[in-house]
Amino acid sequence: MAKKKRPVIEREEVVVKFVGDSGDGMQLTGSMFSDVAALVGNDLATFPDFPAEIRAPQNTVAGVSGFQVHMGSSKIFTTGDLVDVLVAMNPASLKSNLKWAKKGATILTDTDAYDEKTIEKAGYKNNPFTDNSLDSFNMIKAPITTLTKESLKDLGVDNKIAERSKNMFALGMLYYIFNRDLKPSFKYFEDKFKKKPELIQINKIVLQAGYNYADTIEALESVIQVSPANMQKGRYRNITGNVATAWGLLAAAEKSGRPLFLGSYPITPATEILMELAKHKSLGAKVFQAEDEIAGICSAIGAAFTGSLACTTTSGPGLSLKSEAIGLAVITELPLVIVNVQRGGPSTGLPTKSEQSDLYQALFGRNGECPVIVIAASTSENCFYYAYEIAKLSMEHMTPAILLTDGYLGFGSTLFRIPKMADMPEINPPIAEANDPDYKPYKRDPETLVRQWALPGTEGLRHRIGGLEKENIIGTVSTDPMNHQIMTNNRAQKVELVANFIPEQEIEGPAEGDLLVVSWGGTYGAVHSAVSQMQKEGKNVSHAHFHYIMPLPKNTDKVLKGFKKIVVCELNSGQFVNYLRMKFPMPNISQFNKVQGLPFMINELTDKFNQLLEEK
Amino acid sequence: MEFVNMTVERTNVQLSKADFESDQMVKWCPGCGGHAILAAVERVFPKIGYRKENFCMVSGIGCSSRFPYYVNTYGIHGIHGRAAAISTGVKIANPRLSVWTVTGDGDSLAIGGNHFIHVIRRNVDINILLFNNQIYGLTKGQFSPTTPMGKVTKTSPMGTIEHPFNIGELVMGAQGTFFARVPDNNITLMTECMFEAAKHDGTSVTEIMENCIIFADKAHAPVTGKEVKDENMLILKNGAPMVFGKNNDKGLILKDTMLEVAEIGKNGITVDDILVHDQYNQDPGIQLMLAKLAPPHFPMVFGVIRSAMYPTYDDLVEEQIKYAKETSKIKNVDDLLNSGDTWEI
Numbered sequence: 001m002a003k004k005k006r007p008v009i010e011r012e013e014v015v016v017k018f019v020g021d022s023g024d025g026m027q028l029t030g031s032m033f034s035d036v037a038a039l040v041g042n043d044l045a046t047f048p049d050f051p052a053e054i055r056a057p058q059n060t061v062a063g064v065s066g067f068q069v070h071m072g073s074s075k076i077f078t079t080g081d082l083v084d085v086l087v088a089m090n091p092a093s094l095k096s097n098l099k100w101a102k103k104g105a106t107i108l109t110d111t112d113a114y115d116e117k118t119i120e121k122a123g124y125k126n127n128p129f130t131d132n133s134l135d136s137f138n139m140i141k142a143p144i145t146t147l148t149k150e151s152l153k154d155l156g157v158d159n160k161i162a163e164r165s166k167n168m169f170a171l172g173m174l175y176y177i178f179n180r181d182l183k184p185s186f187k188y189f190e191d192k193f194k195k196k197p198e199l200i201q202i203n204k205i206v207l208q209a210g211y212n213y214a215d216t217i218e219a220l221e222s223v224i225q226v227s228p229a230n231m232q233k234g235r236y237r238n239i240t241g242n243v244a245t246a247w248g249l250l251a252a253a254e255k256s257g258r259p260l261f262l263g264s265y266p267i268t269p270a271t272e273i274l275m276e277l278a279k280h281k282s283l284g285a286k287v288f289q290a291e292d293e294i295a296g297i298c299s300a301i302g303a304a305f306t307g308s309l310a311c312t313t314t315s316g317p318g319l320s321l322k323s324e325a326i327g328l329a330v331i332t333e334l335p336l337v338i339v340n341v342q343r344g345g346p347s348t349g350l351p352t353k354s355e356q357s358d359l360y361q362a363l364f365g366r367n368g369e370c371p372v373i374v375i376a377a378s379t380s381e382n383c384f385y386y387a388y389e390i391a392k393l394s395m396e397h398m399t400p401a402i403l404l405t406d407g408y409l410g411f412g413s414t415l416f417r418i419p420k421m422a423d424m425p426e427i428n429p430p431i432a433e434a435n436d437p438d439y440k441p442y443k444r445d446p447e448t449l450v451r452q453w454a455l456p457g458t459e460g461l462r463h464r465i466g467g468l469e470k471e472n473i474i475g476t477v478s479t480d481p482m483n484h485q486i487m488t489n490n491r492a493q494k495v496e497l498v499a500n501f502i503p504e505q506e507i508e509g510p511a512e513g514d515l516l517v518v519s520w521g522g523t524y525g526a527v528h529s530a531v532s533q534m535q536k537e538g539k540n541v542s543h544a545h546f547h548y549i550m551p552l553p554k555n556t557d558k559v560l561k562g563f564k565k566i567v568v569c570e571l572n573s574g575q576f577v578n579y580l581r582m583k584f585p586m587p588n589i590s591q592f593n594k595v596q597g598l599p600f601m602i603n604e605l606t607d608k609f610n611q612l613l614e615e616k
Numbered sequence: 617m618e619f620v621n622m623t624v625e626r627t628n629v630q631l632s633k634a635d636f637e638s639d640q641m642v643k644w645c646p647g648c649g650g651h652a653i654l655a656a657v658e659r660v661f662p663k664i665g666y667r668k669e670n671f672c673m674v675s676g677i678g679c680s681s682r683f684p685y686y687v688n689t690y691g692i693h694g695i696h697g698r699a700a701a702i703s704t705g706v707k708i709a710n711p712r713l714s715v716w717t718v719t720g721d722g723d724s725l726a727i728g729g730n731h732f733i734h735v736i737r738r739n740v741d742i743n744i745l746l747f748n749n750q751i752y753g754l755t756k757g758q759f760s761p762t763t764p765m766g767k768v769t770k771t772s773p774m775g776t777i778e779h780p781f782n783i784g785e786l787v788m789g790a791q792g793t794f795f796a797r798v799p800d801n802n803i804t805l806m807t808e809c810m811f812e813a814a815k816h817d818g819t820s821v822t823e824i825m826e827n828c829i830i831f832a833d834k835a836h837a838p839v840t841g842k843e844v845k846d847e848n849m850l851i852l853k854n855g856a857p858m859v860f861g862k863n864n865d866k867g868l869i870l871k872d873t874m875l876e877v878a879e880i881g882k883n884g885i886t887v888d889d890i891l892v893h894d895q896y897n898q899d900p901g902i903q904l905m906l907a908k909l910a911p912p913h914f915p916m917v918f919g920v921i922r923s924a925m926y927p928t929y930d931d932l933v934e935e936q937i938k939y940a941k942e943t944s945k946i947k948n949v950d951d952l953l954n955s956g957d958t959w960e961i
Contacts (some may be wrong), residue, residue, distance in 0.1 A: 466693025
């Protein structure tokens with residue numbers, strides 16, 4: 001197809017972002033582009049960047065929707081800080097995203113979208129094409145709308161439909177720049193539009209036209225090539241953190257033989273878990289969309305009593321509403337999985353932005369002494385494994401457990417090597433046997449302090465539990481002071497003993513040295529990238545990324561003691577660092593925080609770490 | 617009428633009151649209406665015919681909500697206002713259980729009002745026993761959402777200034793399929809209504825007008841008191857004319873669009889002119905009018921006011937799951953993990 005062989009620029013990683021008006025189809029364009037990257041064997045991570053409003057006014061900055069793809073020939077850990085290639089379909093999307101473009105980035109934009117009105121609506125004082133503000137970029141200015149219509153002229157397609165497919169023209173141009181095969185996208189159209197064959201033809205023509213146009217104008221002198229990554233062999237798919245969380249819960253239900261019950265209320269950015277599980281009734285999942293957050297968790301507690309793997313999914317404000325009910329699950333010692341897809345707070349805060357500011361709430365946000373297991377996932381993909389793990393621990397240890405993810409993990413997607421259910425660890429909930437003459441509601445396993453799960457309907461095990469303090473072992477209501485002390489200790493000890501069943505904390509890098517970087521949750525990618533970059537430069541720095549927060553891994557003390565300095569990085573004002581200081585009072589723990597609703601940038605991390613290494 | 621609900625596991629063993637008696641000391645005040653309600657429950661449960669292990673009591677918070685501790689069934693004593701939500705989870709997760717939700721006027725109509733109307737709207741097959749004593753008892757005497765307007769309580773020293781809920785009206789407003797009202801001093805009627813509630817597929821609400829001897833003593837006496845009850849209470853029987861009065865000489869008739877009290881034998885009115893109760897009528901029109909009647913111009917109506925057949929939420933859940941299992945290609949989690957776009961590397 002190419003007239004002459006273009007020189008090839010080999011890149012280890014490239015960040016591409018598609019931005020445009022809400023109606024421009026940027027999510028679809030971006031995900032098609034990333035699917036093709038995945039097919040050629042790149043590792044990748046993607047992140048959709050939605051406007052907070054459902055239908056913001058056209059051509060305004062508020063209405064800009066984006067989709068970012070970070071692909072590489074080596075392992076990809078983040079969705080990318082700055083962008084190498086920006087596809088901006090209108091002035092507003094160009095204006096709002098220019099700050100994320102690298103110096104010298106390639107920017108493809110539709111010149112047809114620029115007129116006095118749209119330029120003004122975007123908030124530009126002058127036409128950006130004439131005011132030198134784009135001088136430091138490699139601009140590809142193409143009349144995309146006109147060319148799209150032109151390409152469909154022979155079909156007699158009406159202008160509106162033609163205009164709507166301009167995103168495919170832009171995608172075709174990008175395929176030329178990255179020398180991608182068009183066939184997978186053709187096949188995609190054939191599957192997607194089975195019932196509307198005319199759309200198959202339209203999309204194919206426009207995609208090809210975009211490709212050919214880029215070729216004709218020699219849009220880029222050279223091909224950007226991202227070679228296949230050296231990935232572990234296996235079957236792969238793309239997965240978002242929220243879908244991975246839903247599937248992890250389904251997997252745990254299947255493995256444990258406990259039916260899945262989800263009681264939830266829609267809340268950004270956690271709703272996709274509820275929607276995903278609602279699709280899987282064929283696996284027996286019972287999904288109850290409750291009237292509010294409280295009914296969500298309370299219905300789950302009812303389901304837990306009957307022997308279900310009971311779950312509730314939410315985000316920060318919803319977790320606040322659930323606090324009292326979590327206390328009920330703690331005192332009744334029922335298994336219950338609570339997933340909190342964190343967002344910017346307090347109150348409604350920044351619903352579509354990511355933050356790690358619910359850690360205190362997860363650890364301490366209840367009345368009374370009320371310990372629960374707290375775990376945090378760190379990649380979109382491992383949301384699957386940590387959802388599975390939290391369900392396992394919750395059921396095996398008969399305690400509510402909170403899984404923290406965040407909007408960045410939940411909405412973002414990574415490649416997921418598909419596991420086999422046969423390889424997943426066993427889950428053995430302590431279910432009481434019918435007519436066990438020794439059954440007592442609060443009789444405990446001496447090793448784990450776990451009580452048995454006696455399911456309603458079982459012969460010979462009728463019993464009552466509830467929110468009032470119960471007498472140790474026998475489970476009747478008790479207000480005895482010493483009994484309350486014993487039960488309080490038991491509940492705390494039971495959760496602490498979970499430390500015997502979780503892996504030790506790993507360190508990336510030497511176990512002793514000048515600086516230990518500590519992080520937890522969704523910041524893994526950025527912190528890992530920053531530390532490994534510095535390690536390559538020969539810096540004496542190691543990284544400990546925590547997944548298990550309550551209880552902490554047993555070797556945590558030892559891990560921290562191996563370093564002269566410790567810095568804890570979090571997207572909050574210092575919640576994990578204060579928790580560590582409380583548990584391990586050490587003078588050398590410092591902190592690095594950011595509360596902007598944005599992920600860490602690798603540069604800001606390395607700057608901080610270098611500064612700490614230099615300070616005496 | 618045959619017993620409808622075949623979802624809950626039944627037993628051939630003849631159970632007795634002793635099968636449901638708990639060994640716990642009942643800590644309600646002497647003279648509290650709760651004692652009679654407990655006796656009625658212990659009397660009716662063995663008659664229903666379910667396995668004793670398949671009863672599950674759920675409660676919220678308040679005097680009423682101690683109930684699960686006093687009956688030997690599976691039970692969960694929840695948190696304030698949330699009994700209906702917990703019960704919903706119990707029933708959806710295990711429809712083979714007979715779920716009994718014990719709650720009060722504060723628990724269900726104030727803090728738990730949202731869950732109350734939504735469980736009714738969904739028609740989850742649970743049985744709500746709502747102890748209506750028109751007062752907060754456990755916190756010692758504050759007004760509740762059913763306290764009559766103007767009543768002096770500890771938090772309304774000059775009388776309440778808010779309109780009370782009529783529970784039947786609220787239930788039917790939320791598209792309820794079953795509503796019964798009983799006084800706590802008529803254990804036979806209580807037992808009958810609880811049996812009818814158990815038979816009903818869907819959310820049943822049985823309002824029990826309970827006397828709080830300490831903080832709202834005789835609150836219901838103007839209706840249910842010995843001296844006035846013949847004139848002020850009309851006990852419904854399905855298929856029978858709605859008559860009341862010492863000599864059964866009064867009845868309800870429909871005049872234009874309103875109910876009216878007519879005296880049988882006067883103005884040419886015979887018993888054939890009296891409205892006949894149809895608790896199974898799907899249209900709640902007359903039933904709603906009945907639920908709202910109260911002295912001084914009318915008697916208050918007791919017994920099963922409404923018992924209409926509608927699909928239950930929990931049955932529909934099972935149906936959807938059954939259909940999905942039959943039709944979906946995804947039979948297990950391995951299928952799910954490998955569904956959609958995947959590729960080999």
